[in-house]
Amino acid sequence: MTAPELPGQPTWIDLYSQADPHPRRFSAAQTLGVYLRRIERLSDEAIAELLERGEVGPPLARREYRLERL
Numbered sequence: 001m002t003a004p005e006l007p008g009q010p011t012w013i014d015l016y017s018q019a020d021p022h023p024r025r026f027s028a029a030q031t032l033g034v035y036l037r038r039i040e041r042l043s044d045e046a047i048a049e050l051l052e053r054g055e056v057g058p059p060l061a062r063r064e065y066r067l068e069r070l
Helices: 029-038 044-053
Strands: 013-017 024-026 065-069
Touching: 013 029, 024 029, 029 044, 044 065
Parallel strands: none
Antiparallel strands: 013 024, 013 065
16 A cells, blocks of 8 residues: 655655665656666666666666666
8 A cells, every 4th residue: 555645745766776675765757867877877768768667677778677666
């Protein structure tokens, strides 16, 4: 069961990479996109695929990534 959304409250997004059980948490898709470009060095195509499908892996990305929206 998920908590009801309140106006002005962020929708949290957890990013899992490969077998790491500890996600990185983001408050918006925009901050997630900045992290993926700068730190993980993903291409715009890989980021779009991840945001659209909730997962991406080779050949678009070096590792597998998965999103979970809270």
